[in-house]
Amino acid sequence: MLRRRLNRLCGGDEKRVDSRTIYVGHRPCPDTEAFIPSKFCDNRIVSSKVIVDTPTSPVTSGLPLFFVITVTAIKQGYEDWLRHKADNEVNKYPVTVLEDGRSVKKESEKIKVGDVVEVVEDETFPCDLILLQSSREDGTCFVTTASLDGESNHKTHYTVPDTEKDLQALPATIECEQPQPDLYKFVGRMHIYKPEQEPAVRSLGPENLLLKGATLKNTKKIYGVAVYTGMETKMALNYQGKSQKRSAVEKSINAFLLVYLCILISKAVVCTTLKYVWQSKEGQDEPWYNQKTQKEKDTNMYLKMFTDFLSFMVLFNFIIPVSMYVTVEMQKFLGSFFITWDKDFFDPEIQEGALVNTSDLNEELGQVEYVFTDKTGTLTQNNMEFIECCIDGFQYKHRDTRSELDGFTVTDGPVNKLQQKAGQEKEELFLRALCLCHTVQVKEAGSEVLADQVDGIDGLLLPQPEEERGFIASSPDEIALVRGAMEYGFTFLGLESKSMKIKNRENNIEEYKLLHVLNFDPVRRRMSVIVQTKSGETLLFCKGADSSIFPRVRPEEVDRIRMHVERNATEGYRTLCVAYKQLSAEEYAVADTGLREARLALQDREQKLMAMYNQVETGMSLIGATAVEDRLQEEAAETMEALQGAGMKVWVLTGDKMETAKSTCYACRLFQRGTELLELTVRTLEDGRLKREEKLLELLRDYHRRAVQDAPPVKAGVTRSWSTANQDYGFIIDGATLSLVMNPPREADASQYRSLFLQICQNCTAVLCCRMAPLQKAQIVKMVKNSKGSPITLSIGDGANDVSMILEAHVGIGIKGKEGRQAVRNSDYAIPKLKHLKKLLLAHGHLYYVRIAHLVQYFFYKNLCFILPQFLYQFFCGYSQQPLYDAAYLTMYNICFTSMPILAYSLLEQHISMEILLDNAALYREIANNAMLRWRPFLYWTVLGIFQGLLFFFGVRFLFSNPALQDNGQVFGNWSYGTIVFTVLVFTVTLKLALDTRHWTWINHFVIWGSLAFYVFFSFFWGGIIWPFLKQQRLYFVFANMLSSVSAWLVIIILILLSLLPEILLVVLRKPRGPHSRQKKPSQSNVGGSQSSQSSARPLLMRTFSDESNSVI
């Protein structure tokens, strides 16, 4: 006790305490401990960060660096402000808190631990609450946790017993564990103090805890006491810290930067060394015309060497493209607007377009190798629809006609006219089964109108339009089935005091007494109800997965139905079989007692119940099957196909059941008919007599042999083979097994398991992970992310359960779905629909990558050929750090003269038009693996830069062998030399960019020609005025004088041409990118209008060459 108190006084160390005591309503309790208003985390979510991320540069170069920092800070600040705004939306959300007997409106962030909070229907809980009081009579409330774990069904939570009194004066404390991220675990105790009584102790479990982020459903209002708030809520703990994401391009930049840093240092070292070698010669160190000051003479030689080294570093520091960071930042920032602006991303339903939360990752969209997608709400709409059913072997379908029906049924009649194929009796039995065998509740419709009627079904009194009838169930399938039955004329009216009412086709109300519900569980994979009809018959209806029903019915019935079930399953529908049996009085009596006993058993209740269920559910007769579709998102299959075509591997990570997820994968064409499924789930593990771990290893080895060793080596670039020769593998794993793989009992096996698992996964075309907890999803992403070659991962999801994986992946995409906004807020990009992913990656991502890669390479190149002449000049000026260019040129080169064209290029370039990129997903592979920023292209650009730098310097050097360049015999000095080199340089690098530009909009024209004109104008201006603030008027009239010399003109022209000649040749001779791209759609290439289709058909010399040579050989 003392320790706890001490800790509490220390405040910050509170986390070490393993439990917390919460005073309900902050009222002191007559406990041994005095009431101390304890410090708990306030209910505020903080996802914005205050750190300004500055690009680090080893050298400070004054203005450019300052510029860099300022621009970056502004950009980061702006983005942080956006995040802050989003946080505020949540933090300032008004909530009602009971305080001193009154309800007080507060901002959500002001909730303190111990506050009693009121939540009304359809509101999300502002923090983690212990349910104290519900407006429902039975002390329950319904909650949907769709935004937390993706399950959209309604869960029942219970109030703490004995608290449903006056909450205003409830003296109680709650002791509970310190916050922990597991959503399904909660342990606590509640002490309720009653006057003159021993305090009552109630244990608290997860069923009492309402999680932040979940939504209250079907309950008018509840009161709960806050136990975890703000960043301590389970939802917040399931967020991983939002770390700064860095793109692969930035990593390349850093690598290149290192190279250039080495070049810089070696240049400085070379110059320093040579300087001292050179000075050691007699008379060179201190010629009489340039004597040193006394101070210089006195300086220590090593110190002098060091300062010389530093001076060289300063002189050459421009080789490090500091301004590149600004340009990259600006490019990303401005470029991301194109995503926001894209009207293809605009969804008229929600009236929103795409959202960019961070612009740092634009180019990463073009590098994605693995796509991790959530299922519910992302691939599917989470919206079940009854498609068809099959009664006694005859197919019934209520949707519109379809031609491809199988042989023996031709049903396409309107809804109410079922063909009398199966016989009236069978039909009605089937429909009754659908109506009765479920746990659906009827929503209290019109609860707003009948405000005082908290529960009770008014369906009978107020017959509502049937379409508006609301159903609530733990599984959306059940609702779909009940609705399906409704379409055929059997309406479930509700359950009232153990009797179910249904309205049959003749509009008569039938009443059934509900005797038992044999609940669904994932092992049995079926559920049953036992009902008693008015006439006293006892019936058992059972529905479940085909595999669990077929063995329990008469085999001769099975064959008729099996065909339908299998066909439906391959179409991606979720199928259920329905069976029934009539129980005689004796049978029922046995079952009844058995079930009652099992329910009351204190030990092994589960097993006993299971045994009893199995005993009852035998000898049934099959009456039919149903097919329910979880509607896919629009174009989900096309999108997935495009992603796979682009060489990405798609993994589905879902918290949902395996069967459901599998059928979705089929529907999305992630799994195809020929795909061989490798299953690694709890079920497969428990088959054998082996221990789980052993079985797991055995299976892993087996799958590894099949998928990895036996598989023919995958050809580079062809990830998905369309030929049948290659076997496609699909891999399925569930959460429990995954945790076994990730954390095996013996630590030593971990790496082996993991590597086997990874290798299998990498050789599968699609991987399905089901029953995943949110953090497990992140674990998977992390594992793949850190695997060999560190592939770029992308996560897409829509719910709060996807947040951790969205944060973990390189790129996180949020879908603006129905399940709240957490995913969107934590994502890097948010799009309204899954189908938008295709354009986001294939078009935007591709273009961004190409743009930024070119930008980066170009920057390094242009700074290399900028500073190389300056380096070479040192050999001609006695290594005295004499700059070749004027200071104004040195500063302005990157900021003004050459920055705008590349920025415009990096915003507007479309080397291949968007339509073509979207049509040919394979084009995405061309830039895979950071293709444009590998060492080869880097080397190419570097060599180009060196070549041009040498050319600039020595071209002018030879010209200056006779510095009398004017027709009046006057000579040019060193600043003329530098200006000529600089002029050649500016023109060359700008024209080089012009050569690379494949998409000339008016902006490109304006900026390229404009910046050249600006250079000329600036040079005239800068040299045309005696600037009063300058100590030296070095450039006075240098530029104008240069232009008066014919030789200078001629040398400038020839040097520019010669520098660009290799580039021109290369452009002409290079095999054009994506040879099929333009040929396939010749009409597309005259977007610009200036090219005739004739020339675009064979635009390049080498194209005809290469194409022909291919056909010849």
Place this chain on the structure above:
Amino acid sequence: MKNEGEAAKRPDNTAFTQQRLPAWQPILSAGIVIPGFLLIGLAFIGIGIGLFLTSQTIQVWEMDYTGVEKDSPCFRCTILSNQNCTCEVTFSLSTLFTGPVFFYYGLSNYYQNFRKYGVSKDYYQLAGDTGYFKSPEADCAPYAYDSKKNPIVPCGAIANSIFNDTFELYQIINGTKKQVPLDGKGISWWTDYNIKYRNPSPVNGSFAKSFDGTVKPINWPKPAYELDLIDPNNNGFLNQDFLVWMRRAALPQFRKLYRRITDGDYAAGLPAGNYSLKVHYNYPVLSFDGRKKVVFSNVSWMGGKNDFLGIAYLVVGSLCVVMSVVMLVVYAKFKFSDDDDA
């Protein structure tokens, strides 16, 4: 209202925001590239021939007069103790040296482009601002003050190290020397002479007075206001030799314009014959292994003699032509089969 909201949220459907700006997609087709290369090549060859021929017509006569060898005429002046030494270099021209002839002096292994040397001047002094006469720029050190802490005007290493050899050129006609008039005007940049450099305004009508309280640069025999006592427009900071020197050379081997021969009998050039160049040898260069030379040259529209440009143009021009021919061959070879396909 709803429509307004919709309009506000829906992205603008403009060509720019949708990245559909009309664009020109340049495609370097063979039809453009081959004739383009050919044209450029031919043009370059033309220019190259012109440049090369021009460069060939330019006459240059140059002579190293440092006096390193013992038998060279100026050897005796290389001994440091020898003050006010003069030596005579004789030479003969076999043909007329077409005028106007430009007289350069050249230095090698002389680093006018040392960084410290280059900044060692005070522009404000040179712009005639007497306010800076008393407090020269710190960069001028150690040429800012003399040993008695008197400020030096013009301060700095450049001014201090001004080239001070002087030359007199004589044509020897029948044993008698006829002095060739050397024109010292127009040897520096017009802007340097007229705008950039300014003399201080005279104090009480005396130009020298404005230099009161300052001393001449250490190596100078006379102060700046006595550089040219005959022509006041060539005096002080506006002395053309001074201006030429102050424009630093780009490379350690350089030449600077000394005089032009434009006047009198020699306006048309130096006729064939024997000449004598009298050198007032003052400038020591041997301590740093430098060399001095004199150059006579005439200039063309492209400036002084320089074969580099002409050769470069010829080479690049022929390269272009050759490449266009190669491309034409490749193109022609595959064009036909392409047509067959079509």
